[in-house]
Amino acid sequence: MQLLHAPSSSSSPYLNLSFRSSKPQHLTSGSFSHLKSSPLFAIHLTLQSQRNQSSLWRYHKRAICCSGATRATSVEVGSSSVSTGTPEDDVLKALSQIIDPDFGTDIVTCGFVKDLQIDKALGEVSFRLELTTPACPIKDMFEEKANEVVTNLPWVKNVKVTMSAQPARPLFAEQLPAGLQTISSIVAVSSCKGGVGKSTVAVNLAYTLADMGARVGIFDADVYGPSLPTMVSPENRLLEMNPEKRTIIPTEYLGVKLVSFGFAGQGRAIMRGPMVSGVINQLLTTTEWGELDYLIIDMPPGTGDIQLTLCQIVPLTAAVIVTTPQKLSFIDVAKGVRMFSKLKVPCVAVVENMCHFDADGKRYYPFGRGSGSQVVQQFGIPHLFDMPIRPTLSASGDSGMPEVVADPQGEASKIFQDLGVCVVQQCAKIRQQVSTAVTYDGSIKAIKVKVPDSDEEFFLHPATVRRNDRSAQSVDEWTGEQKLQYTDVPEDIEPEEIRPMGNYAVSITWPDGFSQIAPYDQLQTIERLVDIVSPTVHA
């Protein structure tokens, strides 16, 4: 660490001394460096989806685990074998050794343990583990470990664990139209221009999630050129109306519910923007979706009024951005991330589609390289998926059977499985609001940052945070030249609003209307204020 003199601030009640981390000010490639600062490690889990016997996919999942996971992987021996209190205490203590790697909290504290029943005389224990999503990629590990730690108790002879998932329930139910009130997570798949493979990603992601055990729907919001009717082949190709309730009944293909203007029997639409928004609104909100764990919205391409209106109708849980590797695409992606930032929707993954192909033993990059990693660097979106050009992807798109169904073991399916795991984890995190808490404390004029999965917290000078903005308005995207000057930011500037963008960044709105995306990685590297006496500590 290097000691620095912080910019003097006559109005601030703290010492003018701070330090800078030895880490560089810019972000490192897509990693959770805020997690690296904790005693963390990564484990590789190989999990098997057991639901769909026709396509037993292997999930090679890289789970970032907090220090607690060390305990979770060493539960075979230890305190759990010693009886210390009531039988219930014993069981809960044993189960509390299992840490959810995504939330960094044990499964008892997470509230996963339900219906605990104990017959100590017979040595019988039964309970249910209610996970946040039926598509949890590590549900088999939870079941196995729960069985193991309870069986290790000296008085236990027989353990029965059943697995279930929380009922489908949206995060902000009150913001939702009636038709959407039984959907847990709504994920937008978006691209900023047409033809980059957005619908391909949306459809294959949806079928991947369904194979992981989730209840899934797809809403094709592209009224001008709906792709869904080409990409899937449901028996019933027309949406039905429920005349009494005046609702729309979705059609279905392989268990995934589908709504598209292309199934409305009216062909391509010639409509103006407001009409389009009206139709989208009607289709989306009056559909009887039923209980869904994930609704995937295939957004119309672009970042115009139609997209904005759509995002305003539905409180999206998260967005996945699809792009191609060209330099020009980066500019489009930046627009997309900013649109979602304005709408407070976290972008959890970027799919760089058609990035390469292999021929004659060589790998070719026909559209160049690097725009995806630049997105990761600039916006701190930690998940980048490279999707190669594959003739089978194109063919399956035209055949009405998604690639992940047609060839579940193929290379493309493997990438979609990784994307599926990412979406499940990120939505769960967002829903549980397990993210770094960043707040503004007006009484000491400091931004307080709580480091995830740890007790560490630190304070930042608001003007310093604003001056460290890495957006195109402040720093030239290609040359790195600093455009925002030190004196452009008033020393006493205060944020108007700070809202989390999922678990990777906050969106800070400043009095001049500027909305800054500040990734937690970056906040970790900014000069900190020291000797702050937090009023909350003494409260």
Ligand SMILES: Nc1ncnc2c1ncn2[C@@H]1O[C@H](COP(=O)(O)OP(=O)(O)OP(=O)(O)O)[C@@H](O)[C@H]1O
């Ligand atoms: N990785 C890939 N390899 C080969 N073909 C692909 C790949 N990704 C997409 N395609 C094909 O490219 C075409 C465009 O894809 P898609 O319709 O998914 O794009 P889109 O962004 O949704 O387009 P639009 O904006 O018109 O809806 C389709 O024929 C699709 O099958």
